[in-house]
Amino acid sequence: MKKIEVVAAIISFENKTFCVQRPENKLSYISKKFEFPGGKIEKGESKEQALKRELLEELNFIPTKIDSLFLTVVHQYPDFELTMHSFKCYSETKDIQLNEHISSEWLSLKDLKMLDWAEADIPIVNRLIENGQSI
Numbered sequence: 001m002k003k004i005e006v007v008a009a010i011i012s013f014e015n016k017t018f019c020v021q022r023p024e025n026k027l028s029y030i031s032k033k034f035e036f037p038g039g040k041i042e043k044g045e046s047k048e049q050a051l052k053r054e055l056l057e058e059l060n061f062i063p064t065k066i067d068s069l070f071l072t073v074v075h076q077y078p079d080f081e082l083t084m085h086s087f088k089c090y091s092e093t094k095d096i097q098l099n100e101h102i103s104s105e106w107l108s109l110k111d112l113k114m115l116d117w118a119e120a121d122i123p124i125v126n127r128l129i130e131n132g133q134s135i
């Protein structure tokens, strides 16, 4: 089974989280699903380098700060195994450009579950909500 390793950014601004919607895809389980921006780690890159590169490519965005690792999820999709490392990042604006995604939302933690997330993202969304409730 094919394995891919991906980094994803949980971008925050004023207690809202940035969620992006993927374009249509032949794989129905990721088509038009919501996710956190990011992508595959390329050969020779650190996770942080990959995250910065993907955020520039997808959003023309440079985070003001990137926290240490938030959560790594290993998820078995029908066609590949995904390892996804998520990092909390911070923005100074809500105005983020979309170069690849078809829509975006800034949501409070309590509203995150309203979106149709890629399955691998559910543990991240759950952890964000749990952590938020303990504050």
Ligand SMILES: Nc1nc2c([nH]c(=O)n2[C@@H]2O[C@H](COP(=O)(O)OP(=O)(O)OP(=O)(O)O)[C@@H](O)[C@H]2O)c(=O)[nH]1
Pocket (backbone or CB within 6 Å): 004, 006, 007, 008, 030, 034, 035, 036, 037, 038, 039, 040, 041, 082, 084, 118, 119, 120, 121
């Ligand atoms: N970036 C990102 N990818 C995710 C998330 N959840 C999830 O299942 N994935 C899956 O992880 C894979 C990431 O690949 P990608 O296509 O975004 O990465 P990329 O930009 O490097 O790919 P490409 O250069 O092949 O187009 C996709 O299959 C995507 O569906 C998520 O929250 N963020």
